[in-house]
Structures are given as C-alpha cells and as structure tokens.
Amino acid sequence: MKESSEPPFSDVFGLSSISRNIHIFWIKNRIWTRWTRFSETAVTLPIDTFVSLAKNVFEVIETAGTDLDTHTVSWSDLAQRFTLDAVGTSTIGHNFDAIRTESPFVRDYNAFMRDVASPLYLVFPSLEQLWPRTKVASLMENLISGFEQALREKVENPGDDIMTYMVRHPEMSAKELRDNMATLFLAGHDTTSAAISSLVYFLAVNQSVQVRVRAEVISVLGPDAEPSQSTLSPQSLPYLHASIREVLRINPPASYVSPRISPLGIDLGNYYIPPQTPTIFNIYAVHHNDAIWGDPGVFRPERFLEEQSVHSKATLIPFSSGPRQCPAQNFALYEMRTMAVMLVREYEWVLPEPSIHADGIKNAFSPFALTLPCDLDITFRRRARASS
Numbered sequence: 188m189k190e191s192s193e194p195p196f197s198d199v200f201g202l203s204s205i206s207r208n209i210h211i212f213w214i215k216n217r218i219w220t221r222w223t224r225f226s227e228t229a230v231t232l233p234i235d236t237f238v239s240l241a242k243n244v245f246e247v248i249e250t251a252g253t254d255l256d257t258h259t260v261s262w263s264d265l266a267q268r269f270t271l272d273a274v275g276t277s278t279i280g281h282n283f284d285a286i287r288t289e290s291p292f293v294r295d296y297n298a299f300m301r302d303v304a305s306p307l308y309l310v311f312p313s314l315e316q317l318w319p320r321t322k323v324a325s326l327m328e329n330l331i332s333g334f335e336q337a338l339r340e341k342v343e344n345p346g347d348d349i350m351t352y353m354v355r356h357p358e359m360s361a362k363e364l365r366d367n368m369a370t371l372f373l374a375g376h377d378t379t380s381a382a383i384s385s386l387v388y389f390l391a392v393n394q395s396v397q398v399r400v401r402a403e404v405i406s407v408l409g410p411d412a413e414p415s416q417s418t419l420s421p422q423s424l425p426y427l428h429a430s431i432r433e434v435l436r437i438n439p440p441a442s443y444v445s446p447r448i449s450p451l452g453i454d455l456g457n458y459y460i461p462p463q464t465p466t467i468f469n470i471y472a473v474h475h476n477d478a479i480w481g482d483p484g485v486f487r488p489e490r491f492l493e494e495q496s497v498h499s500k501a502t503l504i505p506f507s508s509g510p511r512q513c514p515a516q517n518f519a520l521y522e523m524r525t526m527a528v529m530l531v532r533e534y535e536w537v538l539p540e541p542s543i544h545a546d547g548i549k550n551a552f553s554p555f556a557l558t559l560p561c562d563l564d565i566t567f568r569r570r571a572r573a574s575s
C-alpha cells in the first residue's frame with residue numbers, strides 16, 4: 188500500500204471511505220445518468236455481455252469430465268469467474284477473462300480473501316501490529332498494483348464504463364480512483380456470484396421449481412432466442428423473478444450491512460439505542476423472521492406470487508434499503524436472470540452424490556459477512572434443445 192498512514196487490514200481497501208466517495212461523487216457529478224443505465228427504466232443493460240459470458244461458462248462445463256452429456260463442475264468457482272468477468276467488462280472496463288484463463292490477478296485475489304480471513308486476526312486486529320502477516324501484505328500489494336495497472340490502462344484506453352467517467356473527473360485523486368475501482372470490484376463480484384450459486388443450488392434440490400422455471404422460460408423465449416432486456420423483465424418471467432427473490436430471501440448474499448453509528452439516540456419502543464452506539468442491520472434475521480414469513484426455512488417462490496404476499500420494501504431487503512442501498516441491484520438481477528434463462532434451456536442439473544450440501548446449503552466463512560455457498564459442485568446434463 189502506498190500511503191503509510193493507512194491501517195493495514197482493519198479496513199481492507201478502505202471500504203467505508205470508498206463507498207462514501209462513490210456516493211458523493213455520483214451525486215455531485217450526475218454520474219447517476221451513467222449508472223441508471225442499469226435501472227429498470229434504463230435504455231441499455233449489458234445483456235449481450237452476460238449472454239456471451241454465459242456461453243463461455245458452457246464451454247467450461249462441456250470440457251469437465253469424460254461423459255459426453257453429463258458434467259460435474261465446481262459451480263461456486265465458475266459462478267465467481269462469471270461475475271468477475273461481468274463486473275470487469277461492464278463497470279470497470281477491464282476484461283479479466285477469468286472464466287477461460289487463470290488470471291494471476293484473480294489467483295492473488297482469492298488467496299488474499301482466504302488468508303485475510305484468519306479468525307484470530309479478525310477477533311484481535313491489533314495482532315497485525317505485533318505479528319504482521321507478510322504473505323497477506325504481499326498479496327495485497329499485488330492486488331493494489333493490479334488495480335493501479337488497470338487504471339493506467341483506463342487512462343490510455345477510455346471505454347464505455349463507469350471507471351472511464353471517474354478517470355475524467357479533475358478532482359478525483361489517484362487514491363480515490365483506485366479505491367473506487369476496488370469497491371466496484373468487491374461489491375459487484377462475490378455478492379452476485381453468491382446469489383447465482385445459491386440460485387443453482389435451490390433449483391437443484393427443488394426439481395419441481397427448476398422444471399417450472401424452464402417451462403416458463405421456453406414458453407416466453409422458445410428454445411433458442413437470445414434473451415433481451417424486455418424478455419428478461421419481471422413481467423415476462425414472473426416465476427423466475429419470484430424464484431430469484433426467494434433465493435435472495437432465504438440465503439441473502441450480504442447477511443448484514445456494515446456498522447453504522449448514529450449521533451442521536453434512537454427510541455425503538457421496547458429498546459433505546461444510545462447515541463454513538465455502533466449498530467448492525469441484520470438482513471438475514473429479517474428474512475428469517477417467523478412473524479413475517481411463517482415458514483422462513485422453506486424454499487417457496489410461490490409466496491411472492493400470492494395475492495396476500497407478505498413481502499414489502501421493509502421485509503425483503505437483500506440490497507439493503509434507503510439512500511445507501513445497492514445502486515446496482517438491477518444490474519445484478521438482470522445478470523442473474525440472464526444466467527438462469529441460458530442455463531435452464533441448455534441443461535438440467537442436480538447435486539452430485541455425495542455432496543456436502545445434501546442436508547442443506549453450507550456457506551463458507553466470510554470476513555465480509557457474505558453468504559457464499561462453500562465448494563458447491565453441480566452435475567449438469569445437456570438437454571435436447573427442441574423440447575420443453
């Protein structure tokens with residue numbers, strides 16, 4: 188890390204200040220016009236990019252195993268590579284080509300995320316001062332150099348992406364640019380891959396839902412037509428939309444939001460939170476509240492199609508809520524829908540036997556409170572394309 192004043196790992200990549208920078212930057216400079224291309228009403232979403240990346244994923248699936256039609260792959264790994272290429276190409280403007288190649292940058296990122304998550308150092312961050320972890324520090328240096336290199340390329344080769352717009356801004360310091368790139372990379376990558384892994388898992392263990400999603404997709408798009416923004420809308424594919432909502436409810440990729448401190452005391456009726464108390468908003472707890480959902484442990488997309496549906500903006504909050512909610516939620520939802528539409532027409536899938544997930548989904552430990560399905564293998568069987 189270049190700036191010696193920054194704490195080494197207590198605030199990895201300076202996340203809290205970075206997202207504030209992005210927020211202020213977007214509002215001040217009307218980058219919203221740029222960002223709204225990812226919203227429901229936007230003119231263009233990078234669906235064609237998602238489609239072409241999904242095809243790259245299929246190429247990898249096809250090369251796994253020796254059987255011609257049945258392939259078992261590490262889906263959690265593949266999903267992560269897919270979302271990395273999606274966020275790289277669309278928002279950072281840097282193609283990692285992670286699906287097909289072993290990028291050193293991606294290798295360092297994964298090693299860093301694994302090593303930085305040592306529970307001992309998370310519980311006692313001051314250990315970093317006493318016994319600094321040189322390997323983790325060197326991985327972090329590599330990552331930061333990677334971001335700086337990507338930024339230099341961006342200055343020389345501007346593109347049609349958010350980083351290009353930020354690079355052009357005269358008041359953005361090199362550190363702000365680098366930190367914003369890291370935020371987009373982190374926030375846009377593991378979250379969506381967790382969601383796509385969970386989606387594929389819940390459709391594997393709920394075959395009737397997989398069959399119904401497939402029937403809906405084929406009835407709207409036929410067996411081959413490439414998806415577009417209109418055919419992927421929630422109105423076109425209501426059951427797929429409900430299934431994705433149910434996945435984001437039952438296994439929310441961000442289980443809680445980062446801590447906040449209110450300068451004022453907050454009176455909640457039964458409870459009083461004194462001023463300056465760090466508080467965490469627990470998304471997982473809201474999504475699993477018996478009083479709201481009745482049967483929160485059951486995967487049941489139909490709950491979102493029922494007339495008396497219990498969900499609302501206050502009860503279904505995978506992207507948080509209020510002014511700091513995820514600005515890229517529609518980007519992520521369309522990315523998920525594209526992958527789902529492409530997959531259900533191409534393959535049927537199940538959990539392999541044995542599977543560590545046979546008795547329920549197992550999430551990996553994450554220092555960032557992400558709900559990442561752990562080592563999820565999936566067995567895909569190619570479908571005959573003409574049938575439904």
Ligand code: HEM
Pocket residue numbers: 206207209210274278370371374375376378379382439440441443444445446505506507510511512513514515516518519520
């Ligand atoms: C299913 C996928 C995703 C989920 C569940 C998700 C969830 C969230 C949540 C809960 C927050 C609030 C965090 C907090 O307040 O501590 C957030 C913020 C954010 N997300 Fe996402 N996100 C997803 C995808 C993405 C993608 C694809 C991008 C970028 C391409 C992105 C960019 C951001 C940014 C920049 C913020 C910070 C906004 C701010 O502080 O004002 N997210 N996201």
